[in-house]
Amino acid sequence: MPKYTFRVNGRAVSADSWDPAQPLLYVLRNSLGLHAVKFGCGLGQCGACTVIIDGRAARSCSTPVSQVAGRSVTTLEGLGTPERPDKLQAAFITEQAAQCGYCTNGMIMSAKALLTRTPNPTPEQVKQGLGGNLCRCGTYTRILSAVLRAGKA
Amino acid sequence: MNRRDFLRTSSVVVVSFAFDGVMPETAAPQTTNPGKPIDPREVDSFLAIHADGAVTIYTSKVDVGTGLNIAMAQMVAEELGIPVDRISVVEGDTALTPDQGGTGGSTGITRGGVELRQAAATARQALLKLGVNADMTNVGAIAGGKRLDLKVDPKAPLKNPSSYTVVGKPVLRPEVRKKCTGTTVFVQDFSVAGMLHGRVIRPPSIGAKLISVDEASIRSIPDARIVRIQNFLGIVANDEWAAVRAAKSLKTTWSESQTLPGSDMLDRHVRASAVERDETLVNRGDPAAALAVTAKQLSATYWWPFQSHASLGPSCATVDFRPEGTTIWSASQGPHGLRANFARVFGIAEDKLRVIFLDGSGSYGSNGNDDAAADALLLSRAVGKPVRVQWMREDEHGWDPKGPPQLLEIRGGLDAENRIAAWDTQMWLPGNVQGSRPLLAADDAGIPQPHGRTAGQISQNGDPPYAAPNVRVVVHWLKDTPLRLSNLRAPGKIANVFAVESFTDELAAAAAIDPVEFRLRGLTDPRAVDVIKRATEMIGWEARPSPNSRPQQGNLRVGRGMAYVRYKQMENYVAMAMDVAVDRSTGKVNVRRITCAHDCGLVINPDGLRNQIEGCILQTLGRTLHEETTFDRSRVTSVDWKSYPILSFPEVPTVEVALIDRPMLPPMGAGEAATAPVAAALANAVFDATGMRLRRVPLKL
Numbered sequence: 004m005p006k007y008t009f010r011v012n013g014r015a016v017s018a019d020s021w022d023p024a025q026p027l028l029y030v031l032r033n034s035l036g037l038h039a040v041k042f043g044c045g046l047g048q049c050g051a052c053t054v055i056i057d058g059r060a061a062r063s064c065s066t067p068v069s070q071v072a073g074r075s076v077t078t079l080e081g082l083g084t085p086e087r088p089d090k091l092q093a094a095f096i097t098e099q100a101a102q103c104g105y106c107t108n109g110m111i112m113s114a115k116a117l118l119t120r121t122p123n124p125t126p127e128q129v130k131q132g133l134g135g136n137l138c139r140c141g142t143y144t145r146i147l148s149a150v151l152r153a154g155k156a
Numbered sequence: 157m158n159r160r161d162f163l164r165t166s167s168v169v170v171v172s173f174a175f176d177g178v179m180p181e182t183a184a185p186q187t188t189n190p191g192k193p194i195d196p197r198e199v200d201s202f203l204a205i206h207a208d209g210a211v212t213i214y215t216s217k218v219d220v221g222t223g224l225n226i227a228m229a230q231m232v233a234e235e236l237g238i239p240v241d242r243i244s245v246v247e248g249d250t251a252l253t254p255d256q257g258g259t260g261g262s263t264g265i266t267r268g269g270v271e272l273r274q275a276a277a278t279a280r281q282a283l284l285k286l287g288v289n290a291d292m293t294n295v296g297a298i299a300g301g302k303r304l305d306l307k308v309d310p311k312a313p314l315k316n317p318s319s320y321t322v323v324g325k326p327v328l329r330p331e332v333r334k335k336c337t338g339t340t341v342f343v344q345d346f347s348v349a350g351m352l353h354g355r356v357i358r359p360p361s362i363g364a365k366l367i368s369v370d371e372a373s374i375r376s377i378p379d380a381r382i383v384r385i386q387n388f389l390g391i392v393a394n395d396e397w398a399a400v401r402a403a404k405s406l407k408t409t410w411s412e413s414q415t416l417p418g419s420d421m422l423d424r425h426v427r428a429s430a431v432e433r434d435e436t437l438v439n440r441g442d443p444a445a446a447l448a449v450t451a452k453q454l455s456a457t458y459w460w461p462f463q464s465h466a467s468l469g470p471s472c473a474t475v476d477f478r479p480e481g482t483t484i485w486s487a488s489q490g491p492h493g494l495r496a497n498f499a500r501v502f503g504i505a506e507d508k509l510r511v512i513f514l515d516g517s518g519s520y521g522s523n524g525n526d527d528a529a530a531d532a533l534l535l536s537r538a539v540g541k542p543v544r545v546q547w548m549r550e551d552e553h554g555w556d557p558k559g560p561p562q563l564l565e566i567r568g569g570l571d572a573e574n575r576i577a578a579w580d581t582q583m584w585l586p587g588n589v590q591g592s593r594p595l596l597a598a599d600d601a602g603i604p605q606p607h608g609r610t611a612g613q614i615s616q617n618g619d620p621p622y623a624a625p626n627v628r629v630v631v632h633w634l635k636d637t638p639l640r641l642s643n644l645r646a647p648g649k650i651a652n653v654f655a656v657e658s659f660t661d662e663l664a665a666a667a668a669i670d671p672v673e674f675r676l677r678g679l680t681d682p683r684a685v686d687v688i689k690r691a692t693e694m695i696g697w698e699a700r701p702s703p704n705s706r707p708q709q710g711n712l713r714v715g716r717g718m719a720y721v722r723y724k725q726m727e728n729y730v731a732m733a734m735d736v737a738v739d740r741s742t743g744k745v746n747v748r749r750i751t752c753a754h755d756c757g758l759v760i761n762p763d764g765l766r767n768q769i770e771g772c773i774l775q776t777l778g779r780t781l782h783e784e785t786t787f788d789r790s791r792v793t794s795v796d797w798k799s800y801p802i803l804s805f806p807e808v809p810t811v812e813v814a815l816i817d818r819p820m821l822p823p824m825g826a827g828e829a830a831t832a833p834v835a836a837a838l839a840n841a842v843f844d845a846t847g848m849r850l851r852r853v854p855l856k857l
């Protein structure tokens with residue numbers, strides 16, 4: 004089986020895949036045990052599967068594993084831990100910016116990429132920047148507050 | 157499970173050893189009967205005190221992102237007198253938790269929490285008798301790991317709310333920390349040893365019959381195995397992507413038929429549908445006679461379409477089917493109901509079936525979770541291994557049971573003083589059929605099962621909450637409806653309040669009276685008056701009749717609207733006001749600001765409550781602006797986020813919530829009530845801005 008080597012959360016990993024078209028999502032979740040990334044639609048429409056690849060937010064459901072070879076992937080697990088959440092995660096916790104939490108991975112990862120480009124976004128920039136991330140529970144206003152909080156901090 | 161001898165420590169309370177504090181919550185191998193008490197009459201069914209003084213509470217009410225767990229923990233902490241962070245929650249495990257009913261209808265607090273509180277109050281009295289001190293610091297030493305062997309005492313004294321220190325505080329939900337760091341094990345993330353991944357190939361149209369399967373079409377996909385039981389067709393594979401690919405690639409032929417009316421002009425279809433029976437819900441005075449003599453008369457028809465739960469993550473379940481005991485891991489909101497139904501349908505003894513709740517993607521009633529579990533069960537039974545099934549996006553949007561279509565016609569009349577003299581609501585609603593909702597997998601596999609139908613209490617709130625001497629509400633319960641139904645958040649109430657509160661606004665406009673004033677004239681209940689005044693003050697309500705005589709703001713027309721509900725006519729009081737801007741050239745409705753005043757009696761956790769209210773508002777905003785399940789003659793055609801859009805981030809308005817706490821009143825649930833006024837407040841605001849009355853959802857200008 005072909006092997007793909009890339010970096011995940013700072014560590015070199017290699018993953019086998021019988022299919023070069025296998026989306027990164029399945030490799031992260033099932034081969035590497037990184038479950039923060041979520042399957043929402045598999046169609047690039049909801050953002051639940053967002054990870055950061057070489058500094059940019061990417062949809063792992065529509066990124067073939069073969070395209071990730073040699074690149075650097077960051078998942079939610081790579082930001083912080085429950086004991087030591089990173090600044091953005093801490094802001095989400097302070098704002099209690101989750102209901103079911105299924106969208107949370109994508110929201111945080113998209114916001115992370117946004118804050119890298121735009122460290123102090125306006126509310127409108129956050130709304131547009133996270134425009135591809137859906138939240139069915141309607142936690143948007145809290146997510147907005149959390150991202151703004153992290154931006155200011 | 158360790159058991160030790162009885163230890164008699166007082167004449168009143170029998171304490172016996174129960175558990176060592178470590179419950180096999182999700183671990184495999186599973187046992188369907190771990191021996192923990194679950195009888196809801198027993199205190200031990202609800203509470204376990206551990207040697208270190210920590211407490212586990214057990215409840216069948218599950219937290220689907222609502223903050224129910226922390227609210228329950230606060231209620232128990234308060235009553236027991238121990239710190240809330242010493243409490244952990246085991247939820248929705250048929251082998252461990254007492255059956256307090258499924259989670260729905262905003263009963264998590266009113267039944268789930270209140271029963272736990274009574275168990276805690278009973279326990280506290282017993283513990284004090286055992287010599288535990290008032291601040292419970294020695295509770296572990298004296299009662300840890302032991303059973304209290306006590307019946308829940310419905311008269312056990314409750315703490316006076318004026319001395320509350322935990323209830324009423326915005327305690328953080330501990331699970332949010334896990335969710336934000338990717339450490340929550342969702343049902344989608346759960347696995348057991350030897351587990352295979354399954355996908356189900358649903359028929360291309362409702363009721364289609366499987367004619368043939370071309371096994372060779374997936375030969376290139378490693379380890380993918382086909383399971384076929386009549387029209388039930390699934391794939392299992394070691395590798396999830398292999399299961400996905402195989403399910404997509406498998407060539408099949410089906411015989412199809414056209415059984416649906418199509419969603420275009422579904423309202424006409426509904427209006428013409430055969431009626432099973434009429435039910436008169438309210439009959440006060442003589443509306444027909446009064447209408448005939450009223451000074452002004454109006455009538456209007458309102459429409460609400462089928463809608464999907466549209467859970468962000470598709471439904472998922474893992475099932476380990478074994479003759480000696482089957483375990484289902486599911487995010488179902490009704491683990492006990494799921495067990496009872498599955499036992500009947502699949503011929504498994506109830507005591508050989510265990511359902512364990514795990515967090516899932518938010519559901520707002522019954523989404524596809526039960527069906528995914530049935531899929532996994534059939535696959536696991538067929539292959540003799542645990543199987544995890546996660547639906548694909550089109551499965552969820554296409555096949556989840558739907559919120560019902562609702563048609564309402566209202567006639568009303570004003571007297572010479574512009575008061576409501578007569579009101580007549582007629583509703584056309586899908587009628588109930590006794591029995592459980594059919595499971596897709598069982599139907600496909602030819603397994604006989606009940607074909608029950610209900611969407612919950614969908615006929616409530618069809619009458620105006622305002623003084624009116626002559627009122628009639630009649631439901632025409634229809635014999636049939638095209639799609640499977642489900643109790644989707646605030647079942648029926650959102651559409652009914654949309655109609656009633658829009659019509660109230662129409663009456664106010666006909667009377668040329670400010671909408672707030674018009675409502676207040678018909679209200680005496682001070683709690684109702686409070687929420688209306690509060691919500692409208694917060695938005696800076698400009699008192700004048702609608703529509704707005706000066707709506708122009710550049711290309712936009714601006715306006716404000718409001719709506720009020722007393723949920724189920726007996727629970728929460730909610731009022732909501734909105735500022736909108738409508739672009740007349742594009743028809744785009746931009747909601748700028750929403751204010752909401754909310755009174756649900758005693759507030760347990762104000763921050764959790766706000767989170768729920770905000771969610772109610774934003775989710776329903778999306779339902780009102782965008783959502784409609786569409787279908788042709790054969791199948792649902794709104795099967796992804798493009799064809800079934802929900803509220804998106806750029807559309808999100810500012811939301812301000814005022815909580816009106818009533819510490820001396822009982823607590824009410826809050827997962828639904830604030831959904832109810834949203835659609836009407838929005839339609840009323842659009843009317844104010846544009847003079848156009850929108851009576852169909854999704855609202856289109």
Ligand code: FES
Nearest residue numbers: 043044047050064
């Ligand atoms: S799962 Fe990737 S965008 Fe929805």
Ligand code: FES
Nearest residue numbers: 103106138139140
């Ligand atoms: S919190 Fe449930 S989808 Fe966002």
